[in-house]
Amino acid sequence: MPAGGLYGMYLEENPPQDDPDWWAQIEGASFRLAPHLSGTRGAAHALIQLGMPYKVIQTPTPDQTHISGLSILWLPSVGALSDADATLLRQFVQNGGTIFATGDILPGSLDELGNPRLQSALDDVFGFDGSTTPARRMHEFGKGVAIFRPDLKGIDLFAGQGGNSGLAERTLGEIEQIIKLHAEETLLTDLPKGVFVDISEVQNNQQHFYVVN
Secondary structure: OOOOOOOOOOOOOOOOOOOOOOOOOOHHHOHHHOHHHHHHHHHHHHHHHHOOOOOOOOOOOOOOOOOOOOOEEEEEOOOEOOHHHHHHHHHHHHOOOEEEEEOOOOOOOEOOOOOEOOOOOOHHHHOOOOOOOOOOEEEEEOOEEEEEEOOOOHHHHOOOOOOOHHHHHHHHHHHHHHHHHHOOOOOOOOOOOOOEEEEEEEEOOEEEEEEEO
16 A cells, blocks of 8 residues: 555554554555445544534434434444434434435444344435435435435545545535535634634523634
8 A cells, every 4th residue: 555644544553664644554454445434534534624513423322312412413334233223313313313324335234243134224214215226315204304325435535545636525525515504503614724613502692612723
């Protein structure tokens, strides 16, 4: 693999001597061969590039504590979901939330141990018809909506390491439009690179304003 990772996309325990950003030296350890990893890192990279506040949720809690108050959940190449997590996500959309799934693996097509299901646990939420290769779609479910974009992949967001800069720019632009359309949080645009602003409303008469440079 070429040296110069730029984004810390390492999959090895020992950093290459000629790569200060710690890229994978062994082709088999490349994040390019791990869709879920590249999807997750690509999502984080996109949100940082766009200056959008976010938090990582490894798995929802039984009482929805971690997803309470959120308006949109991004599932970047998340194929494995437990039945309990699928139920929570279904309730999230029914109550008015938005699920945004990217990557060509169907969300919920595997259980939490990686075993394949006969159909996705979220077939009804996304409006899948049992097909293993459904096309992009936006499906209303309850008060919310589920968006599936198999054409938007985390790996496409990285222009370096042989990536396509035009594809990265187009992918980032589409993601930005989707998130801005469905996110209720206040987002400030046109900020200088490296500056992030997060505004949260604690109460009707109290807001928290965070600026990170």
